[in-house]
Amino acid sequence: MIIGIPKEIKISENRVGMTEAGVRQLVKEGHTLIVEKDAGVGSGITNEHYEKAGAKIIDTKKEVYAKADMIVKVKEPLPDEYELMRENQILYTYLHLAAEPKLTKVLCERKVKAIAYETIQPADGSLPLLTPMSEVAGRMATQIGAFYLQKDHGGKGVLLGGVTGVRPARVTIIGGGVVGTNAAKMAVGLGATVTILDVNTKRLEYLDDIFQGRCMTLFSNAKNIEESVRDSDLLIGGVLITGHKAPTLVSKEMVSSMSKGSVVVDVAVDQGGCIETCRPTSHQNPTYEVDGVIHYCVPNMPGVVPRTSTYALTNVTLKYASMLAAMGVEDAVAKDKALLKGLNVYGGAVCYEPVARDLGMEYKAYRP
Numbered sequence: 001m002i003i004g005i006p007k008e009i010k011i012s013e014n015r016v017g018m019t020e021a022g023v024r025q026l027v028k029e030g031h032t033l034i035v036e037k038d039a040g041v042g043s044g045i046t047n048e049h050y051e052k053a054g055a056k057i058i059d060t061k062k063e064v065y066a067k068a069d070m071i072v073k074v075k076e077p078l079p080d081e082y083e084l085m086r087e088n089q090i091l092y093t094y095l096h097l098a099a100e101p102k103l104t105k106v107l108c109e110r111k112v113k114a115i116a117y118e119t120i121q122p123a124d125g126s127l128p129l130l131t132p133m134s135e136v137a138g139r140m141a142t143q144i145g146a147f148y149l150q151k152d153h154g155g156k157g158v159l160l161g162g163v164t165g166v167r168p169a170r171v172t173i174i175g176g177g178v179v180g181t182n183a184a185k186m187a188v189g190l191g192a193t194v195t196i197l198d199v200n201t202k203r204l205e206y207l208d209d210i211f212q213g214r215c216m217t218l219f220s221n222a223k224n225i226e227e228s229v230r231d232s233d234l235l236i237g238g239v240l241i242t243g244h245k246a247p248t249l250v251s252k253e254m255v256s257s258m259s260k261g262s263v264v265v266d267v268a269v270d271q272g273g274c275i276e277t278c279r280p281t282s283h284q285n286p287t288y289e290v291d292g293v294i295h296y297c298v299p300n301m302p303g304v305v306p307r308t309s310t311y312a313l314t315n316v317t318l319k320y321a322s323m324l325a326a327m328g329v330e331d332a333v334a335k336d337k338a339l340l341k342g343l344n345v346y347g348g349a350v351c352y353e354p355v356a357r358d359l360g361m362e363y364k365a366y367r368p
Contacts, residue, residue, distance in 0.1 A: 001031050001032070001069045001070060001325040001326075001328075002031070002032045002034060002067055002068050002069045002070075003026060003031055003032065003033050003034070003068060003069070003070050003071075003072060003321070003325055004034050004035075004036075004058075004064040004065065004067065004068025004070070004071050004072070005017045005018050005023075005033065005034070005035040005036065005039055005040075005055075005064070005071075005072055005073075006036045006039060006061050006064045006065065006071065006073060006081075007036040007037070007038060007039035007061065008039075008042075008073065008074055008075055008303075009061075009078055009080060009081070010075045010078060010300055010303070011282040011283060011284055012282065012283030012284060012300070012303055012304055013042075013074065013075055013300050013303040014042025014043060014303055014304065014306035015042070015043060015074040015075075015302065015303055015306045015309050015310045015313065016039050016040040016042070016043050016045065016074065016306070016310055017039075017071075017072040017073045017074050017093065017317075018033075018072055018314050018317075018318070018321070019040075019043075019045060019310055019311055019314040020040070020045055020049040020050055020052070020053040020055075021053070021314065022314040022317075022318045022321070023035070023050055023053040023054060023055045024053035024054060025318060025322070026318075026321065026322065026325060027053065027054030027055070028054075029322060029325070029326065031325050032056070033050075033053075033054065033055040033056070034055065034056050034057075034058045034064055034067055034068060035047075035050045035055045035056070035057055035058065035064075036057075036058055036059075036060070036061055036064045037057050037058065037059050037060075040310075042306050043306040043307055043309075043310040043311075044306075044307050045310070061081070061084065062084055065081070065084035065085065065086070065089075066084075066086075068089070069089065069090065070089070070090035070091075070092060070321075070324060070325060071085075071089060071090065071091050071092065071093070072092050072093065072317070072321055073091070073092070073093035073094075074093060074094060074303075074310075074313065075093065075094055075300060075303075076093060076094060076095050076096060076097075076100060076103055077091070077093075077103065077106075079102075082103075082106045082110075085106070085107070085110050085112050086110065086112075087110060087111040087112070088111065088112075088113060089112055089113065090112075090113045090115065090324060090328075090329055091107070091112050091113065091114045091115065092115045092117075092317070092320070092321060092324060093115075093116070093117060094116065094117045094118055094133075095114060095116035095117075095118070095344055096116070096118060096270045096271055097114075097116065097344055097345075097350075097352075097355045097359070098243060098244055098245040098271060098272065098354065098355050098358040098359065099245060099270065099271055099272045101359050101361075104345065104350060104355065104359055104361065105361075107344075107345040108345055108348050108349060108350065108361075109348070111347060111348045112345060113329045113343070113345070113346055114343075114344050114345035114346075115320075115324070115329070115339070115342045115343055115344065116243075116342055116344045116352070117129035117130065117317060117342070118130045118242075118243070119242060119243045119341050119342050119344065119352060119354075120320065120338050120339055120341060120342035121242060121338055121341045121342075122337075122338040123337070123338075127178075127240075127242060128316050128338075129313075129316050129317055129320075129342075130178070130240075131178050131316070132309075132312035132313060132315065132316055133302050133309060133312070133313065134177070134178035134179045134182070134240075134267075135178055135182045135312075136301070136302040136305060136308060136309050136312065137179055137182075137267045137301045137302055138178060138179035138180065138181065138182030138183040138185075138186075138236075138238060138267065139182045139183065139185070139186050140301050140302070140305065141179070141183045141186075141236045141238070141265045141267050141301070142160075142171070142183050142186035142187045142190070142192075142234075142236070143186065144265055144296055144301075145160070145171070145234040145236065145263045145265050145296075146160040146169075146190065146234075148263045148287065148294050148296060149169060149233060149234060149261070149262075149263055151261075154261070154287070154289070154294050155261045155262075155263055155294060156233065156259065156260065156261025156262060157261070158233050158261075160187065160190045160191070160192045160234070161190045161191025161192055162191060162192075167193070168191050168192045168193050169192050169193070169233040169234060170192070170193045170195070170231055170232050170233050170234070171183075171184075171187045171192045171193065171194045171195070171232065171233065171234045171235075171236065172194075172195045172197070172228040172229055172231075172232040172234070172235050172236070173187075173194065173195065173196045173197070173236045173238060174197050174220065174225065174235070174236070174237050174238060174239055174249055174250065174274060174275075175196075175197070175198060175220075175237065175238035175239040175240065175268075175274070176196045176197070176198035176200070176203045176204060176207050176217070176238075177198075177203070177238060177239075177240055179236075179238030179240070179267045179268075180196055180198070180236070180238040181196075181207065181210075183236045183238060183267075184196055184207070184211065184215055187215075187234075188211060188214045188215055192234075194211075194214070194215035194216070195215065195216045195217075195218060195228050196215055196216070196217050196218070197217075197218045197219070197220040197224055197225060197228060198217070198219075198220050199219065199220045201219065204217040204218075204219065220249070225249055225250060225254065226254055226257075229250055229254045229255070229257065229258060230254065230257040230258065232258060232262060233259075233262050233263070234262065234263045234264075234265070235250070235255075235258070235262070235263070235264045235265070235275070236264075236265050236266075236267065237249075237250065237264070237265070237266035237267060237268045237269075237273065237274040237275045237278070238267050238268065238274075239268050239274040240268060240271065241271075241354075242354065243352055243353075243354035243355055244271070244354045244357075244358055245271055245272040245358045246268040246271040246272045246273055246274045247274060248273070248274060248275070248276050249274045249275070250274065250275040250276060250277075251276050252276045252277050252290070255275065255276070255277045255290060255291065255293055256290075256291040256293075258291075258293050259292075260291075260292030260293070261292065261293075261294070262292075262293050262294070263293070263294045263295075263296065264277070264278070264293055264294065264295045264296070264297075265296045265297075266278040266295070266296075266297045267301065269297040269298070269299050270299035270300070273297065275295075277290045277293075277295060278295060278297045279297060280297055280298075280299050281295075281296070281297045281298050282298060283298055283300075283303065283304055286298050320332075320336075320339055320342070323335070323336060323339065324339075329343070329346070330368060333366070333368070334368050340366070343366055346366050347364075349362065349363075349364035350362065350363055350364065351363070351364055351365060351366040353365075
Protein backbone atom coordinates (compact mmCIF):
# COMPACT_ATOMS: atom_id res chain seq x y z
CA MET A 1 0.00 0.00 0.00
CA ILE A 2 1.11 3.60 -0.62
CA ILE A 3 0.91 5.54 2.64
CA GLY A 4 1.07 9.34 2.59
CA ILE A 5 2.17 11.62 5.43
CA PRO A 6 1.18 15.25 4.66
CA LYS A 7 2.42 18.33 6.50
CA GLU A 8 -0.16 19.66 8.98
CA ILE A 9 -1.58 23.09 8.13
CA LYS A 10 -3.55 23.97 11.28
CA ILE A 11 -2.14 27.08 12.98
CA SER A 12 0.89 26.24 15.17
CA GLU A 13 0.40 22.52 14.57
CA ASN A 14 3.91 21.13 14.63
CA ARG A 15 3.09 17.46 15.09
CA VAL A 16 3.34 15.02 12.20
CA GLY A 17 1.36 11.83 11.50
CA MET A 18 4.30 9.45 11.85
CA THR A 19 7.85 9.38 13.17
CA GLU A 20 10.80 8.08 11.20
CA ALA A 21 10.66 4.91 13.33
CA GLY A 22 7.06 4.30 12.24
CA VAL A 23 8.03 4.86 8.61
CA ARG A 24 10.88 2.40 8.91
CA GLN A 25 8.57 -0.28 10.33
CA LEU A 26 5.97 0.10 7.57
CA VAL A 27 8.64 0.08 4.86
CA LYS A 28 9.99 -3.11 6.41
CA GLU A 29 6.47 -4.57 6.13
CA GLY A 30 6.55 -3.93 2.39
CA HIS A 31 4.69 -0.65 2.03
CA THR A 32 5.64 2.53 0.15
CA LEU A 33 5.84 5.64 2.33
CA ILE A 34 5.62 9.11 0.85
CA VAL A 35 6.16 12.15 3.08
CA GLU A 36 5.46 15.76 2.19
CA LYS A 37 8.59 17.89 2.24
CA ASP A 38 9.36 19.31 5.72
CA ALA A 39 6.31 17.55 7.28
CA GLY A 40 8.35 16.51 10.31
CA VAL A 41 10.53 19.57 10.80
CA GLY A 42 8.33 20.98 13.59
CA SER A 43 8.83 17.74 15.52
CA GLY A 44 12.57 17.69 14.94
CA ILE A 45 12.37 15.05 12.17
CA THR A 46 14.17 16.11 8.98
CA ASN A 47 13.57 15.02 5.39
CA GLU A 48 16.87 13.15 5.63
CA HIS A 49 15.63 11.22 8.67
CA TYR A 50 12.61 10.05 6.68
CA GLU A 51 14.69 9.19 3.61
CA LYS A 52 17.09 7.18 5.74
CA ALA A 53 14.06 5.26 7.09
CA GLY A 54 13.03 4.41 3.52
CA ALA A 55 10.46 7.08 2.68
CA LYS A 56 10.27 9.18 -0.46
CA ILE A 57 10.00 12.96 0.03
CA ILE A 58 7.25 14.59 -2.07
CA ASP A 59 7.23 18.34 -2.78
CA THR A 60 3.51 19.07 -2.59
CA LYS A 61 0.53 18.10 -0.45
CA LYS A 62 -1.56 17.70 -3.60
CA GLU A 63 0.81 15.02 -4.91
CA VAL A 64 0.82 13.17 -1.57
CA TYR A 65 -3.00 12.96 -1.58
CA ALA A 66 -3.06 12.04 -5.28
CA LYS A 67 -0.69 9.09 -4.89
CA ALA A 68 -1.54 7.69 -1.44
CA ASP A 69 -4.01 4.88 -0.76
CA MET A 70 -4.00 5.87 2.92
CA ILE A 71 -3.39 9.28 4.47
CA VAL A 72 -2.02 9.30 8.03
CA LYS A 73 -2.37 12.64 9.81
CA VAL A 74 -2.67 14.21 13.24
CA LYS A 75 -5.51 16.72 12.88
CA GLU A 76 -8.71 16.68 10.85
CA PRO A 77 -8.46 17.93 7.25
CA LEU A 78 -9.04 21.67 6.86
CA PRO A 79 -11.02 23.24 3.97
CA ASP A 80 -7.87 23.60 1.83
CA GLU A 81 -7.55 19.81 1.93
CA TYR A 82 -11.17 18.89 1.19
CA GLU A 83 -10.72 18.80 -2.58
CA LEU A 84 -7.62 16.63 -2.29
CA MET A 85 -9.38 13.62 -0.75
CA ARG A 86 -10.48 10.84 -3.10
CA GLU A 87 -13.18 8.18 -3.17
CA ASN A 88 -12.15 5.03 -1.25
CA GLN A 89 -9.02 6.73 0.12
CA ILE A 90 -8.36 5.75 3.74
CA LEU A 91 -8.07 8.70 6.14
CA TYR A 92 -6.55 7.79 9.49
CA THR A 93 -6.33 10.71 11.94
CA TYR A 94 -8.04 12.58 14.79
CA LEU A 95 -11.40 13.69 13.40
CA HIS A 96 -13.70 14.83 16.28
CA LEU A 97 -16.58 14.87 13.78
CA ALA A 98 -19.28 15.63 16.36
CA ALA A 99 -17.95 19.20 16.31
CA GLU A 100 -17.31 19.25 12.52
CA PRO A 101 -20.57 19.07 10.49
CA LYS A 102 -19.04 20.51 7.31
CA LEU A 103 -16.08 18.10 7.29
CA THR A 104 -18.43 15.17 7.97
CA LYS A 105 -20.52 16.06 4.92
CA VAL A 106 -17.41 16.41 2.76
CA LEU A 107 -16.13 12.97 3.85
CA CYS A 108 -19.52 11.48 2.96
CA GLU A 109 -19.74 13.28 -0.38
CA ARG A 110 -16.23 12.21 -1.36
CA LYS A 111 -16.82 8.66 -0.07
CA VAL A 112 -13.65 8.61 2.02
CA LYS A 113 -13.05 5.70 4.40
CA ALA A 114 -12.49 7.78 7.54
CA ILE A 115 -11.09 6.25 10.71
CA ALA A 116 -10.90 8.43 13.84
CA TYR A 117 -8.14 7.85 16.36
CA GLU A 118 -10.35 9.10 19.18
CA THR A 119 -13.12 6.48 18.79
CA ILE A 120 -10.97 3.35 18.45
CA GLN A 121 -12.06 1.52 21.59
CA PRO A 122 -11.24 -1.95 22.92
CA ALA A 123 -13.72 -3.97 24.98
CA ASP A 124 -12.39 -2.50 28.25
CA GLY A 125 -13.75 0.93 27.22
CA SER A 126 -10.33 2.59 27.05
CA LEU A 127 -9.33 4.98 24.25
CA PRO A 128 -5.71 4.02 23.58
CA LEU A 129 -5.09 6.45 20.71
CA LEU A 130 -6.54 9.39 22.60
CA THR A 131 -4.78 8.68 25.89
CA PRO A 132 -1.27 10.04 25.13
CA MET A 133 -2.60 13.34 23.77
CA SER A 134 -5.00 13.62 26.70
CA GLU A 135 -2.04 13.14 29.02
CA VAL A 136 -0.17 15.93 27.25
CA ALA A 137 -3.17 18.29 27.19
CA GLY A 138 -4.04 17.63 30.84
CA ARG A 139 -0.51 18.40 32.00
CA MET A 140 -0.33 21.46 29.76
CA ALA A 141 -3.67 22.77 31.10
CA THR A 142 -2.18 23.25 34.56
CA GLN A 143 1.04 24.82 33.21
CA ILE A 144 -0.95 27.20 31.03
CA GLY A 145 -3.31 28.08 33.87
CA ALA A 146 -0.36 28.90 36.14
CA PHE A 147 1.11 31.11 33.40
CA TYR A 148 -2.07 33.14 32.84
CA LEU A 149 -2.69 33.56 36.58
CA GLN A 150 0.40 35.78 36.59
CA LYS A 151 -0.42 39.50 36.72
CA ASP A 152 1.78 40.26 33.70
CA HIS A 153 -0.36 37.87 31.64
CA GLY A 154 -3.67 39.34 32.75
CA GLY A 155 -4.33 37.11 35.77
CA LYS A 156 -5.05 37.94 39.38
CA GLY A 157 -1.39 37.53 40.37
CA VAL A 158 -1.63 34.24 42.23
CA LEU A 159 1.17 31.66 42.48
CA LEU A 160 -0.38 28.25 41.95
CA GLY A 161 1.34 26.64 44.93
CA GLY A 162 1.33 29.65 47.25
CA VAL A 163 4.17 30.02 49.78
CA THR A 164 4.59 29.58 53.52
CA GLY A 165 1.82 31.45 55.31
CA VAL A 166 -0.12 32.24 52.10
CA ARG A 167 -2.82 29.97 50.74
CA PRO A 168 -2.20 28.26 47.37
CA ALA A 169 -4.44 28.73 44.35
CA ARG A 170 -7.69 26.77 44.14
CA VAL A 171 -7.93 24.56 41.06
CA THR A 172 -11.20 22.92 40.00
CA ILE A 173 -11.11 20.14 37.40
CA ILE A 174 -14.35 19.03 35.72
CA GLY A 175 -13.88 15.41 34.66
CA GLY A 176 -11.69 12.78 36.29
CA GLY A 177 -10.53 10.94 33.16
CA VAL A 178 -7.08 11.02 31.59
CA VAL A 179 -7.10 14.80 31.08
CA GLY A 180 -8.37 15.52 34.59
CA THR A 181 -6.03 13.06 36.27
CA ASN A 182 -2.97 14.49 34.55
CA ALA A 183 -4.04 18.07 35.21
CA ALA A 184 -4.45 17.12 38.87
CA LYS A 185 -1.02 15.48 39.02
CA MET A 186 0.59 18.70 37.87
CA ALA A 187 -1.54 20.93 40.11
CA VAL A 188 -0.99 18.77 43.20
CA GLY A 189 2.73 18.59 42.40
CA LEU A 190 2.89 22.40 42.31
CA GLY A 191 1.14 22.61 45.68
CA ALA A 192 -2.31 23.89 44.62
CA THR A 193 -5.56 23.07 46.40
CA VAL A 194 -7.30 20.75 43.92
CA THR A 195 -10.90 19.60 43.52
CA ILE A 196 -11.90 17.00 40.89
CA LEU A 197 -15.54 16.42 39.91
CA ASP A 198 -16.84 13.36 38.05
CA VAL A 199 -20.10 11.41 37.74
CA ASN A 200 -18.38 8.03 38.03
CA THR A 201 -18.07 7.12 41.70
CA LYS A 202 -15.68 4.25 40.91
CA ARG A 203 -13.39 6.77 39.21
CA LEU A 204 -13.62 9.07 42.23
CA GLU A 205 -12.64 6.15 44.48
CA TYR A 206 -9.63 5.50 42.23
CA LEU A 207 -8.61 9.18 42.35
CA ASP A 208 -8.97 9.26 46.13
CA ASP A 209 -6.70 6.24 46.27
CA ILE A 210 -3.94 7.49 43.96
CA PHE A 211 -3.85 11.02 45.37
CA GLN A 212 -4.10 9.79 48.98
CA GLY A 213 -6.09 12.78 50.18
CA ARG A 214 -4.00 15.43 48.43
CA CYS A 215 -7.01 16.53 46.38
CA MET A 216 -10.74 16.62 47.05
CA THR A 217 -13.11 14.52 44.96
CA LEU A 218 -16.74 15.55 44.50
CA PHE A 219 -19.65 13.98 42.67
CA SER A 220 -20.38 16.09 39.61
CA ASN A 221 -23.79 17.72 39.95
CA ALA A 222 -25.00 21.27 39.32
CA LYS A 223 -24.68 22.33 42.99
CA ASN A 224 -21.14 21.00 43.47
CA ILE A 225 -19.98 22.40 40.13
CA GLU A 226 -21.48 25.82 40.89
CA GLU A 227 -19.89 26.08 44.33
CA SER A 228 -16.50 24.79 43.18
CA VAL A 229 -16.33 27.05 40.11
CA ARG A 230 -17.22 30.16 42.12
CA ASP A 231 -14.26 29.68 44.45
CA SER A 232 -11.75 28.70 41.75
CA ASP A 233 -8.67 30.57 40.65
CA LEU A 234 -8.19 28.07 37.82
CA LEU A 235 -10.97 26.03 36.20
CA ILE A 236 -10.03 23.15 33.88
CA GLY A 237 -12.62 21.43 31.67
CA GLY A 238 -11.71 17.83 30.89
CA VAL A 239 -15.01 16.12 30.03
CA LEU A 240 -15.19 13.50 27.29
CA ILE A 241 -18.06 11.33 26.12
CA THR A 242 -16.60 9.12 23.40
CA GLY A 243 -17.54 10.37 19.95
CA HIS A 244 -20.15 12.81 21.26
CA LYS A 245 -20.19 16.56 21.51
CA ALA A 246 -19.12 17.50 25.05
CA PRO A 247 -22.01 18.38 27.41
CA THR A 248 -22.15 21.97 28.70
CA LEU A 249 -21.65 21.63 32.45
CA VAL A 250 -20.45 25.11 33.40
CA SER A 251 -22.85 27.96 32.58
CA LYS A 252 -22.00 31.56 31.75
CA GLU A 253 -23.47 32.57 35.12
CA MET A 254 -21.05 30.24 36.90
CA VAL A 255 -18.09 31.71 35.02
CA SER A 256 -19.29 35.24 35.81
CA SER A 257 -19.30 34.34 39.52
CA MET A 258 -15.53 33.73 39.45
CA SER A 259 -13.32 36.59 40.63
CA LYS A 260 -11.66 38.80 38.02
CA GLY A 261 -8.30 37.53 36.80
CA SER A 262 -9.27 33.88 37.28
CA VAL A 263 -8.45 31.50 34.42
CA VAL A 264 -10.49 28.94 32.47
CA VAL A 265 -8.82 26.23 30.33
CA ASP A 266 -11.29 24.05 28.39
CA VAL A 267 -9.47 21.00 27.04
CA ALA A 268 -12.81 19.67 25.75
CA VAL A 269 -13.07 22.50 23.21
CA ASP A 270 -12.25 20.18 20.28
CA GLN A 271 -15.47 18.33 21.10
CA GLY A 272 -17.48 21.52 21.45
CA GLY A 273 -16.37 22.42 25.00
CA CYS A 274 -17.94 21.73 28.40
CA ILE A 275 -17.93 25.40 29.49
CA GLU A 276 -20.62 27.62 27.96
CA THR A 277 -18.37 30.65 27.47
CA CYS A 278 -15.71 28.71 25.56
CA ARG A 279 -15.07 29.01 21.82
CA PRO A 280 -12.09 27.67 19.87
CA THR A 281 -8.98 29.87 19.79
CA SER A 282 -5.53 29.31 18.32
CA HIS A 283 -1.95 29.21 19.56
CA GLN A 284 -1.42 32.62 17.90
CA ASN A 285 -4.38 34.19 19.73
CA PRO A 286 -5.02 31.75 22.57
CA THR A 287 -7.04 33.80 25.06
CA TYR A 288 -9.98 36.14 25.46
CA GLU A 289 -11.92 37.48 28.46
CA VAL A 290 -15.50 37.03 29.59
CA ASP A 291 -16.52 39.17 32.58
CA GLY A 292 -12.87 39.57 33.55
CA VAL A 293 -12.15 35.81 33.46
CA ILE A 294 -9.37 34.73 31.10
CA HIS A 295 -10.33 31.87 28.73
CA TYR A 296 -7.77 29.63 27.01
CA CYS A 297 -9.51 27.32 24.51
CA VAL A 298 -6.99 26.03 21.96
CA PRO A 299 -8.20 22.77 20.32
CA ASN A 300 -4.73 21.45 19.45
CA MET A 301 -2.84 22.13 22.67
CA PRO A 302 -0.28 19.30 22.18
CA GLY A 303 0.75 20.91 18.86
CA VAL A 304 3.20 23.21 20.64
CA VAL A 305 5.03 20.35 22.37
CA PRO A 306 5.38 18.33 19.16
CA ARG A 307 8.55 16.45 19.96
CA THR A 308 6.85 14.78 22.94
CA SER A 309 3.45 14.49 21.27
CA THR A 310 4.48 13.05 17.88
CA TYR A 311 6.52 10.23 19.38
CA ALA A 312 3.81 9.42 21.94
CA LEU A 313 1.22 9.38 19.15
CA THR A 314 3.10 7.06 16.78
CA ASN A 315 3.63 4.64 19.68
CA VAL A 316 -0.12 3.99 19.72
CA THR A 317 -1.24 4.61 16.12
CA LEU A 318 1.32 2.40 14.37
CA LYS A 319 -0.34 -0.90 15.31
CA TYR A 320 -3.58 -0.02 13.51
CA ALA A 321 -1.81 1.72 10.62
CA SER A 322 0.03 -1.55 10.03
CA MET A 323 -3.23 -3.53 10.07
CA LEU A 324 -4.99 -1.14 7.69
CA ALA A 325 -2.04 -1.13 5.29
CA ALA A 326 -1.75 -4.92 5.28
CA MET A 327 -5.44 -5.83 5.04
CA GLY A 328 -7.38 -2.77 3.92
CA VAL A 329 -10.23 -1.26 5.93
CA GLU A 330 -12.79 -4.03 5.41
CA ASP A 331 -10.64 -6.97 6.54
CA ALA A 332 -8.94 -4.98 9.30
CA VAL A 333 -12.19 -3.90 10.98
CA ALA A 334 -13.59 -7.41 10.57
CA LYS A 335 -10.61 -8.76 12.50
CA ASP A 336 -10.43 -6.08 15.21
CA LYS A 337 -13.59 -4.81 16.95
CA ALA A 338 -11.72 -1.88 18.52
CA LEU A 339 -10.74 -0.65 15.07
CA LEU A 340 -14.32 -1.11 13.85
CA LYS A 341 -15.39 1.49 16.42
CA GLY A 342 -12.90 3.86 14.84
CA LEU A 343 -14.70 3.74 11.48
CA ASN A 344 -16.73 6.99 11.34
CA VAL A 345 -17.51 7.41 7.63
CA TYR A 346 -17.73 4.66 5.00
CA GLY A 347 -19.38 4.41 1.58
CA GLY A 348 -20.73 7.94 1.70
CA ALA A 349 -22.48 7.60 5.08
CA VAL A 350 -21.82 8.20 8.78
CA CYS A 351 -21.37 4.78 10.36
CA TYR A 352 -20.55 5.90 13.92
CA GLU A 353 -23.84 6.45 15.72
CA PRO A 354 -22.86 9.13 18.30
CA VAL A 355 -21.58 11.40 15.50
CA ALA A 356 -24.70 10.91 13.38
CA ARG A 357 -26.94 11.61 16.37
CA ASP A 358 -25.09 14.77 17.46
CA LEU A 359 -25.03 16.17 13.92
CA GLY A 360 -28.60 15.16 13.06
CA MET A 361 -27.35 13.11 10.11
CA GLU A 362 -28.47 9.73 8.92
CA TYR A 363 -26.71 6.81 10.63
CA LYS A 364 -25.90 3.84 8.44
CA ALA A 365 -24.30 0.94 10.28
CA TYR A 366 -21.26 -0.56 8.54
CA ARG A 367 -22.09 -3.94 7.10
CA PRO A 368 -19.08 -6.05 6.06
